[in-house]
Amino acid sequence: MPLRAVVYASQVAADLSAEGLESLVADAARFNRMAGVTGVLLHDGDRFVQYFEGPDDGVARVYERVMQSTSHTDIVELARGRVSSRQFPYWAMHRLPADQLLVGKLARADWSRFKKSGPDDIVGSMWGIDVLAVAVAPYVEAA
Template identity: 60%
Template sequence: MPLCAVAYVSDVAGPLSAEQLDALVDDAVRFNSLAGVTGVLLFDGGRFLQYFEGPDDGVSAVHERVLQARSHRAIVALGHARVPKRYFPYWSMRWLGVEPATIEQLASGDWQAFADPVQGGPPPHGGMERLLRFVAPHQPSISAGDATERLT
C-alpha cells in the first residue's frame, strides 16, 4: 500500500496548558489510530511542528482535521509527498517538548522530498533527515515488545 506524509509548522492559537496539550494529543492518537496514521508533534510552547504518515485516505482525513483545528493558526506547509516506509511506525501520535531553536532548525531544512527516490531514505541534510536525527533518541528500539508499547 502506498504511503504519503505531511509536515507543517504552525503557531499556537492561545495559551495551551500541559493538560490541554495532553488532551489534544490523546484525541489525535484515537483519530490517527482509526485512520492508520502515525507521526510526531514537536511543541516549543508557542509553535508546533508536526509530521504524519500513512495511507492516502488516512493522511487526507488527518490533514483536513489539522486544517480545521482551532488550537493553532498560521499553518505553513513544509511538505506533502510519498514515503517509502513508515518512519514512526509505533506512534499514532507522540508529542515532544523542544526549544524554539529546534523548530526553527527543523523547519528551515529542505522538505521538498521526504525520501530520496534512489536510496529510499530521506535526503541528507533535508528537513526529514534532521527530524529523524532529533527524534531518534526518543524512538523505541525495534523489538516484538515495542510493537505493543503505547507511547503518547
Template identity: 50%
Template sequence: MPIRAVVYASEAVAEIVADGLGQTEGRLCSIIDDAARFNRDAGVTGVLLFDGERFLQYLEGPEDGLAVAYSRVVGASSHSGLVELQRGRVGRRRLPFWPMRWLPVESQELARMASADWTSFFQRGDATAPNATGMDLLQVAVQQQVAVIG
C-alpha cells in the same frame, strides 16, 4: 498501499503556550489523545514537536486516512499560521510506532527543522551536516526523545 506524508509548522494558541512544555494534563495532551484515537483507526502515524510556542508535525499513512487526519489538523483551533512544508508519497513509514505523540524540542531545533529541505522527504543520513534535510533532523529529534522516554 502507497504511504503518503505531510509536514507543517504552525503557532500554538495562547492557551497551549500558557500550559508550557511540562504539561501532563493540559489542552495539548487532550488534543494528542484524541488524535491518537482517530489516527489509530485511520492508519495514520506521526509526531508533533512543540517548543513551547510553535509546532512542527509530521503525519504519514494511507492517502484516505491521511487526508481526513490532515483536514482535522487544518481546522483545529489549537494553532494558527499553518505553513505546509511538504506533502507527498513516501516509500515506507518513517515513524511507524505512534498513532500520535508530542515531544518537546528546543526552539532552535524546531526552527532549523522548519527551514530545512523537506523535498520528497529525502534523507541524507547526516543530521550534523549543514545541508541536513528535514527528515534527517526529525529522525534525530525523535530518536533522542525515544531514548529519554523509553
C-alpha cells in the same frame, strides 16, 4: 498501498493550556490509530512542527482535522508527498518537547524529499526528514 506524508509548522493558540495540549495529543492518537496514520508532534511552547504519514485517505482525514483545529494558527505546509515506507511507525501520535532552535531548524529545513540521506548523498547535507529523525531517535531508543 501507497503511503503519503505531510509536515507543517504552526503557531500555538494563545489559549492552549498544558492540559489542553495533552488532551489534544491523546485525541489525535486515537483518531490517527483508526485512520492508520502515524506521526510525531514537536512543541517548543510557541510553535508546533508535526509530521504524519499513512495511507492516502487516512492522511487526508487527519490533515482536514489539522486544518480545522483551533489549537493553532498560521499553518504553513512544509511538504506533502509520497513516501516509500513509514519513518515513524511506532506512534499513532506522540508529542516531543523541543527547543526553539530545533523547531526553527525543522521549519527552515529542506523538505523537498522525504527519503533519509544515504551513503551516496553529499556529505554534510541534511534534509528535513534527517533533522527530524535525529531529534526523535533518543525518544525511540528510550522506549
